Amino acid sequence: MAGSQRGGWSGGAPAAPGPAQAFSALPLAGCHRRFAAGEALFLDDEPAESVYQVSEGVIRLSKMLPDGRRAILRFLYPGDLAGLSFGRHYALTAEAVTPAVVRSWRRRALDRAAEGSADLRHRLSAHLGRELEAAHARLVLLGRMSALERVADFLVWLARHQRSATRLSLPMTRLDIADYLGLTIETVSRTLSQLKRQGMIALPGPHEVVLLRPAALRALAGAGDEDQAPLPRAA
Amino acid sequence: MAGSQRGGWSGGAPAAPGPAQAFSALPLAGCHRRFAAGEALFLDDEPAESVYQVSEGVIRLSKMLPDGRRAILRFLYPGDLAGLSFGRHYALTAEAVTPAVVRSWRRRALDRAAEGSADLRHRLSAHLGRELEAAHARLVLLGRMSALERVADFLVWLARHQRSATRLSLPMTRLDIADYLGLTIETVSRTLSQLKRQGMIALPGPHEVVLLRPAALRALAGAGDEDQAPLPRAA
DNA sequence: CGATAATTTGATTTTTCTCAAGACGCGTGG
DNA sequence: CCACGCGTCTTGAGAAAAATCAAATTATCG
Numbered sequence: 084m085a086g087s088q089r090g091g092w093s094g095g096a097p098a099a100p101g102p103a104q105a106f107s108a109l110p111l112a113g114c115h116r117r118f119a120a121g122e123a124l125f126l127d128d129e130p131a132e133s134v135y136q137v138s139e140g141v142i143r144l145s146k147m148l149p150d151g152r153r154a155i156l157r158f159l160y161p162g163d164l165a166g167l168s169f170g171r172h173y174a175l176t177a178e179a180v181t182p183a184v185v186r187s188w189r190r191r192a193l194d195r196a197a198e199g200s201a202d203l204r205h206r207l208s209a210h211l212g213r214e215l216e217a218a219h220a221r222l223v224l225l226g227r228m229s230a231l232e233r234v235a236d237f238l239v240w241l242a243r244h245q246r247s248a249t250r251l252s253l254p255m256t257r258l259d260i261a262d263y264l265g266l267t268i269e270t271v272s273r274t275l276s277q278l279k280r281q282g283m284i285a286l287p288g289p290h291e292v293v294l295l296r297p298a299a300l301r302a303l304a305g306a307g308d309e310d311q312a313p314l315p316r317a318a
Numbered sequence: 319m320a321g322s323q324r325g326g327w328s329g330g331a332p333a334a335p336g337p338a339q340a341f342s343a344l345p346l347a348g349c350h351r352r353f354a355a356g357e358a359l360f361l362d363d364e365p366a367e368s369v370y371q372v373s374e375g376v377i378r379l380s381k382m383l384p385d386g387r388r389a390i391l392r393f394l395y396p397g398d399l400a401g402l403s404f405g406r407h408y409a410l411t412a413e414a415v416t417p418a419v420v421r422s423w424r425r426r427a428l429d430r431a432a433e434g435s436a437d438l439r440h441r442l443s444a445h446l447g448r449e450l451e452a453a454h455a456r457l458v459l460l461g462r463m464s465a466l467e468r469v470a471d472f473l474v475w476l477a478r479h480q481r482s483a484t485r486l487s488l489p490m491t492r493l494d495i496a497d498y499l500g501l502t503i504e505t506v507s508r509t510l511s512q513l514k515r516q517g518m519i520a521l522p523g524p525h526e527v528v529l530l531r532p533a534a535l536r537a538l539a540g541a542g543d544e545d546q547a548p549l550p551r552a553a
Numbered sequence: 554c555g556a557t558a559a560t561t562t563g564a565t566t567t568t569t570c571t572c573a574a575g576a577c578g579c580g581t582g583g
Numbered sequence: 584c585c586a587c588g589c590g591t592c593t594t595g596a597g598a599a600a601a602a603t604c605a606a607a608t609t610a611t612c613g
Contacts, residue, residue: 093369093402093425134328146458149540154458167328174451190328197327204439207327211446216409218453223389225460225502230601253330257560265461267602273560289560289610305384412595465569492592502570524578524592557602567602577592583585 113186124165124177124185131173133187134166140183141254145262146175155263158255160244164210166190181254185219225265231266234274236304238284238292249294257289323359327443344360359400359412359420366408366423369401375418376489380497381410392452393490395479399445401425416489460500466498469509471539473519473527484529492524 115138118124124135127146135142142159156175165177165185172266197203207286224233237260242248253260264271275292279282283300285293294300350373353359359370359403362381370377377394391410394400400412400420432439465471477483488495492503499506510527513519518535520528529535 093366093428124484146454148458152462156454156457170447170451173449175454193328198436201433204327206445208446211443211450212405215446215450215453216405216449218393218457219381219410222391222453222460223383225457226389226497227383227387240458244328262461268560269562269603270601273601276561329569454605504571504594505569511593554613556613557611559608561606563604563606564601565604566585568600570588570597570599572597573595575594577590579588581587581589583587583612 098136113188115184115186117205118179118183118185118318120179120182122179124179125173127174127176128172131166131171134164134190135177135185135187136195137161137163137165138184138186140185142177142178142183142185143180143255143258143259143263144177146176154265155259158259158263167207167211182260183227193313230264230270231277232303233266234260234278235283235300237264238278238294239297239301239304241292242294242297249297251292253290253292348423350419350421353414353418353420355414355417357414359414360408362409362411363407366401366406367425369399369425369428370412370420370422372396372398372400372420373419375420376415377412377418377420377496378415378490378498379410379412388497389500390494393494393498402446414549415494434530448534465499465501465505466512468501468540469506469513470518470535471496472499473513474532474536474539475530476527477529484532486527486529488525488527 113136118140124142125131125133135158138161140161142163142165144156144159144165145153146156147153158180159177166173197207224236226238238251241251242251245251255263257271260266261268261271266274275284275286278300279286282298283294283303285295287293319474348371353375359377360366360368372394374395375396375401377398378389379394379400380388382388383393393415394412432442459471463471473486476488478488480486490498492506495501496503496506501509510519510521513535514521518529518531518538520530522528
């Protein structure tokens, strides 16, 4: 019964604006499972029996078109949930990007727990609402933003999921990033190089990025107008 | 208490695959309101006080970037809900595309009703789950599909929301369609003309489309492979 | 340390956008 | 009921963005 007046169905729950909207541990045992990099938690169209919460590592959620094109819908970081809110069958594929540890629950157990706990229900509905809002933000990104804006947005988003807000690790490959941003690997690579030339970032290695001018990057990501960054116009 | 074992939080509710996932009338009075074409139901960032269900007409949900670019996230048809599942403030704008009639409820009233009805909760969660799945399908569309595929997909989607599955009315402007598909009005227009030249559709007027080869169109929409349509290669 | 895979970079093509003009349709008022 | 005017839609030409094809370079992992 704890906190049962917080939020409601129509969206009263405050949309967490802060870093990594972690979903605190569910009040159920759940079982821990470990996945190797590249291993699938579940596949698109498979009967949906479990719900997962990431404990360690990074997971990617993707959908494949019949001809092999792939779209990555979301990267999950610790605290994020997977497998929630779909039909009898999973509607997407979840795979580990890095070695990962997840907790899993049988859906039926979770459903039963939700029946009995208004607090749990509110947290689940708030979570789903945040997921929908995140999806909407990404629709704007994919529908109306340039490659430069997409990459900048991605870096800014990543920064909010890491310890250090300026030294980022990019555990995913360029192909993963491309499929997430609706670009090709070449365009992602070229855009990162461009940001480096402009002094916005440094690239110590292919899987590390240092944000040198985070504010300018955020301006790029937020919209087309990046007036606050005069750009030294490096070669 | 009716139907309280149908579906659950983790997604047991069958994702309606059929036509127009209508959300049957909520078990609350609600008040009817009428909106003229172009009029806003609510604006992005405005305090969120009501939830709406479309009774008649078409509504568009959109978000604007600071520099004026617009993305339409979704078109709502009768039965669809707007204003659900967001924070204290609306996270998008809802405007009438055509003259429209909607029912509205105070969010607090709806929240209270949901507290007391497991059935209502299930229907709301199922609705939210379908919205999320629809958003994911659109992420694939915007991220990985060509202009031709996007337009074909749009027409196929529209057909599922109309009486006649082959004679469609397009109440929205080309600009609306462009902002929905992440294209420009010129590209939308050119793509429709191309489909007409190929004998896939007829265009009796700017706001009417006749699907001449719905199966071929569906093949175009579903993926890149449209082998079942040999194309007569019209001029 | 070496083989393989991932990434970067370059050249070229394709797609889509932008700019521009003309056609069409619709609503209004005569 | 028809003419007029405005806004929308279509079409064309050229430019820009991103994709594709191709090769060289650099990581990564056994």
